[in-house]
Each structure stands twice: as structure tokens, then as C-alpha cells.
Amino acid sequence: MKKSKLFDSAGFRRTINRLAHEVVEKNKGTEGLAIVGIRTRGDYLARRIAQKIEEIEGKSVQVGCLDITLYRDDLHGRLEQPQLKSTEILFDISGKILVLVDDVLFTGRTVRAALNALMDIGRPAQIQLLVLVDRGHRELPVKADFVGKSVPTSMKQQVQVLMEEVDGEEGVYVIEGDEPEQKEKKP
Amino acid sequence: MKLQSRHLLGLDGMSKEDIQLILDTAVSFKEVLDRPIKKVPPLQGKTIANMFFESSTRTRLSFELAERRLSADVVSFTTAGSSVSKGETLKDTARNIEAMKVDMVVIRHSAAGAAHFLSRVVQANVLNAGDGSHEHPTQALLDMFTLREKRGSLEGLHVCIVGDVTHSRVARSNIFGLITMGAKVSVCGPATLIPRDVEKLGVSVYHRLEDVLPKVDVLNVLRIQLERQERGLFPSLREYHRYFGVTKEKMALATKPVTIMHPGPINRDVEISADLADSEHSVILQQVTNGVAIRMAALYLLGTTN
Numbered sequence: 457m458k459k460s461k462l463f464d465s466a467g468f469r470r471t472i473n474r475l476a477h478e479v480v481e482k483n484k485g486t487e488g489l490a491i492v493g494i495r496t497r498g499d500y501l502a503r504r505i506a507q508k509i510e511e512i513e514g515k516s517v518q519v520g521c522l523d524i525t526l527y528r529d530d531l532h533g534r535l536e537q538p539q540l541k542s543t544e545i546l547f548d549i550s551g552k553i554l555v556l557v558d559d560v561l562f563t564g565r566t567v568r569a570a571l572n573a574l575m576d577i578g579r580p581a582q583i584q585l586l587v588l589v590d591r592g593h594r595e596l597p598v599k600a601d602f603v604g605k606s607v608p609t610s611m612k613q614q615v616q617v618l619m620e621e622v623d624g625e626e627g628v629y630v631i632e633g634d635e636p637e638q639k640e641k642k643p
Numbered sequence: 644m645k646l647q648s649r650h651l652l653g654l655d656g657m658s659k660e661d662i663q664l665i666l667d668t669a670v671s672f673k674e675v676l677d678r679p680i681k682k683v684p685p686l687q688g689k690t691i692a693n694m695f696f697e698s699s700t701r702t703r704l705s706f707e708l709a710e711r712r713l714s715a716d717v718v719s720f721t722t723a724g725s726s727v728s729k730g731e732t733l734k735d736t737a738r739n740i741e742a743m744k745v746d747m748v749v750i751r752h753s754a755a756g757a758a759h760f761l762s763r764v765v766q767a768n769v770l771n772a773g774d775g776s777h778e779h780p781t782q783a784l785l786d787m788f789t790l791r792e793k794r795g796s797l798e799g800l801h802v803c804i805v806g807d808v809t810h811s812r813v814a815r816s817n818i819f820g821l822i823t824m825g826a827k828v829s830v831c832g833p834a835t836l837i838p839r840d841v842e843k844l845g846v847s848v849y850h851r852l853e854d855v856l857p858k859v860d861v862l863n864v865l866r867i868q869l870e871r872q873e874r875g876l877f878p879s880l881r882e883y884h885r886y887f888g889v890t891k892e893k894m895a896l897a898t899k900p901v902t903i904m905h906p907g908p909i910n911r912d913v914e915i916s917a918d919l920a921d922s923e924h925s926v927i928l929q930q931v932t933n934g935v936a937i938r939m940a941a942l943y944l945l946g947t948t949n
Binding site: 523 | 678
């Protein structure tokens, strides 16, 4: 199986730095800002971004994580169920500027599910989307506000994001062929 | 991630992995119940029929709430006023309900095996909400969920089920589930209310609360039914309370912190003293809250796989 590297761990770190800067630049600081990551890797990314923003601005931002399983549009008719985890957003999202974080933006269906899930929890003033990799092939009208890297891919390829917290190593890869080593989060 | 069966009929024979999956899934639903909007969409478009051939308030409400919070369409009926009172058989009732394109059926019936029977004659997923003195799986699951929440793990925990074990489906489901999960189970009650050969299920038997109290971590106190007295199984409620009622005085014999459970509805000062039912040892109301989360988990897991 061919595997080409998009980022190594240093590239990963620099990208997160840049994205954090972009978030504070666009929002002119951290006033009313909160960050919500989509489980699993979006959650860890969100925490990294929040930590970086704190380093930049000297103010902490609230972080939460969202499990979108119950909002997926392909829950029925699957043979295996995705494991249901909990949403942990321990603050009121109403009136907040939420930065929604995910690792890979692909069809846009995960983001649609996440938006519905957030709307059931509260009424944010604004939701912005941050992704580490945008691989194209949208099936819904979704566009990210902050993108780590845009990568044109074919439908046969898989984008694999590895993070220290989950995978014990860090990097982003494009894998050829239909069988990924790690099941990619495709909603 | 998937349950081995299409139905939830009982905990007898259910694997540890399946029980674990339901308990873990319920954790997520408990979080949903703490939200301002307590509704999620996974069973949108599914129709669930609640068939209660035996009276029940708590279980029926709990199931209905769980179903609605998963966005299912819900129809419910109780025996009174339905065609059952006109002599229709269970099979015909079920077939008719099925003809209305129902996806899942929740059934409570006074006959043991009613849910199993139903699962063989209809296409829908069947959930047993209590069948005679046989099983009441969601009650046992919510008991285990509550215990896990309170005590961290079920492994090695000594749970004593006190009261009318013979006629209790709650006791039976709890015994099956708890033993599978690695807990130690005992039963305590008058000899007339303890089934013969219950030891074969892997439980120890006590006939005096005083003997078991020093050893227990958990007491699951069963409701004592008045009609049992009429049948001569114990002399009087007062006497029952004196020997098997769980009271503050008897609890002084405990050597470990004890969690007290009760499946409800409580007969205050019969099987449990009122002060104890309201004490900090009691998790009786948590059990009710958790019941909705457990039923959401079971309905979700059964309703979203083919």
C-alpha cells in the first residue's frame, strides 16, 4: 500500500500554530470564543488549538467535545454500529462564537451532523469551521473558515491523521487504495 | 459494535460484552438527559408499540420517555379498554399491531415467556418489559448501571437481594446479569419466598438479614406484595418487617458502606424503613433517572442495526 506524507510532526505543530493565530486574528482576540472538537481526533485538535490560543493571547478559552453519532445520516442499515461516546460541553454555548474543529473535511456530512447536534444544545452567535485537512469531494454545501491544508484527493485515497494522544505518533498521510489501516471517519 | 440479538428478552445467557455495551451506551444517553433539549434523532421515523398487558406506571413512562427522546413515534396501550379484554389472543394482537408497520415492540405480560413467544411471531424487535416471574432485563440493567456509577465497578461487589425472590423477575434478571459481570450475589428472605435450588444459579442463600449484613456492599430490596400474605407465604406485614425489613437498626451490623436499591414502588416501613429509603445510602431515585438512559441505550442499539 502506498502511503505519502502530508505533514510530519513538525509540520503538524506549525500548522496548529498558524490555525490558532488565524482564529484569534479573525475574531480579534478571545472575547466570546469557545472551541468544540468533533470526536475523536477533532477533540484533541480542539484542545491543542485552545492551548495555543492561550499561549498567544494569555487568556484561556473554553473547550468542549461533541459526539455526532446520534446525528449521523447513515445510522440505519449499517451492519456495525459506530461506538457512541458522550458529548462533553460543560458551558452554555448560546451567544458564543464557536469554532468547530475536525481533522478531515470530506463529504461535509459530519459537519452537517455536528451543526444539528450543536443546535440541539443551544444557540451560538456564530459557528466557524476549522479543519486540519480539506480533501474535497463535498456532498453538501459546507466550507471551512480555517484550513490547515487543502489536498486534492481521489475517491480511492484515504486521508489518515495520526495524533500523539490517540495513535502514539503524529503525522498526516494520504493512503492509496480502498483499505485504510485505520478506518477513516467518513460520516 | 453490535448486540448479538435482535431482541432484548432477558439477561439469561446474555454475554458480558453485550451487557457492557448497553451500560457504556447508556452513559452517553445520560448526558443527553442533562441537556436543556433532551431529544436526539437516531430513531426518527421508527414506530414503537408499547404493549402493557399488566399494569405499570414507572416502566411504561420510562420506556415512553426513552422512545420519545430518541425521536421515535410511539403508540401505547394497556389491557384495560383494548381488544385483549374482548378475548383476542396475544398472537393475534401482535399480528395486528405488526400489520400497522410497527418497528419495535415493548411488551409487559403476566405470563413468563410472553416476550420470547412474541419475538418468534413478529418481525419487529421485541423488548421485554417484564414477563411474569421470569425476567425484567431493563430493570436489572439500570440497577447495574446505577451500581457501576456509584461503586465504580461490579466486579467483586457483594449484592444481596432481599425479599420475595420466588415471584420476582427483577431478582432473576439481576442474578443473571450480576453474575455475568463478576459480582457476588446472595438472596435473603423467608424460606417460603426463596425458590428451591436457587443455589444452582450461583447465589448463596440466607434466611436472616443479620447473617448477611456484615458481608454486603449492596442491598437490593424487593417490593413485598400483599397478595403473598393472603396466600399464607408469610404471617403478617408486621412480622415481615420485623425479620426482613431493612432498618437503620439492622444496618448497624454492616461492616462496609452499603448502597441500598429498590425497584419501586416502595412499601414504606414494610420491606424498608422510610428513613432509610430517604437516606444518603439509598440510590432509589437515581435508579429511576438511569432507567430512562438504559432504555434509550437498549432501544438505540436494537433499533439502529439490521
